[in-house]
Amino acid sequence: MADDAGAARGPRGPRGPGMGNRGGFRGDFGRGIRGRGRRARRGKLGRLESEIIDFFLRASLKDEVLITPVQNQRTRFKVFVAIGDYNGHVGLGVKCSKEAATAIRGAIILAKLSIVPMHKGYWGNKIGKPHTVPCKVTDHCGSVLVSLIPAPRGTGIVSAPVPKKLLMMAGIGDCYTSAWGCTATLGNFAKATFDAISKTYSYLTPDL
Incomplete structure (x- = not known):
């Protein structure tokens, strides 16, 4: 009877060849057998909500x-x-x-x-609140290359409308900008500026 039952189950489980447990239950839900589970286990799953x-x-x-x-x-x-x-x-x-x-x-x-x-800094002496980018940062998207350059207090944001809006929303009061490439492509222009803003925290300074 035992042999008959084993034959009915097949070599890979009760459903026959190729249909069974596929390795069995490991008892660890955190392991993750799919892409999202593996990313969650490695700590690479970002904010989703x-x-x-x-x-x-x-x-x-x-x-x-x-x-x-x-x-x-x-x-x-x-x-x-x-x-x-x-x-x-x-x-x-x-x-x-x-x-x-x-x-x-x-x-x-x-x-x-x-x-x-966004990490803000000073141009020259550290007087008052931070008002500009801490140093020159550059990034690109497609053919567009954008540089953000510190500026003296009171200069304002010297820029095209797209980077100016992003810098204002980030709380920057004074900044010079420089752009190369096809800046008429709105998406690349905005993404290059945003990536340059993100780079302000890519290094550590003594005041952090």
């Missing part, structure tokens, strides 16, 4: 929306959303959809999930 950002920064967050139509066989709307609290936090989200309202909602969520802190 925009409500977390709302809980901490809802009262101070402001957003700017820009819609550009994408002309293909079907007209779609590509939305860029910049979001920030004007006090050291800024985010950028991009979403494309057939409906403008859907694209705006998705871009706002992505912008909240991409919020990064």
Whole structure:
């Protein structure tokens, strides 16, 4: 009888060859057999809920929306959303959809999930509150290269409209900027500026 039961189950479990337990139950849910589980175990799973950002920064967050139509066989709307609290936090989200309202909602969520802190500094003596970028930072996206350069207090933001809006939302009062490449491509221009802003915390200074 035991031999008959074993034959009915098959070599890989009760369902026959190739259908059974596939290695059996390991008893450890944290191991993760799929991509998301493996990323969670390694600590590489990022923020997935925009409500977390709302809980901490809802009262101070402001957003700017820009819609550009994408002309293909079907007209779609590509939305860029910049979001920030004007006090050291800024985010950028991009979403494309057939409906403008859907694209705006998705871009706002992505912008909240991409919020990064910005390290502010001084030009010259450390008098008053930090007002500019701590040093020259540069980044690129596509053919667009953007540099953010410290400026004296009272200079303002010397920039094109796209970087100026992102720097204002990050809480920067004075900054020189320099850009190369096809800056008419709005997405690359905004992403290059955002990546340069993110680099201000890529190193540590004595005041941190």
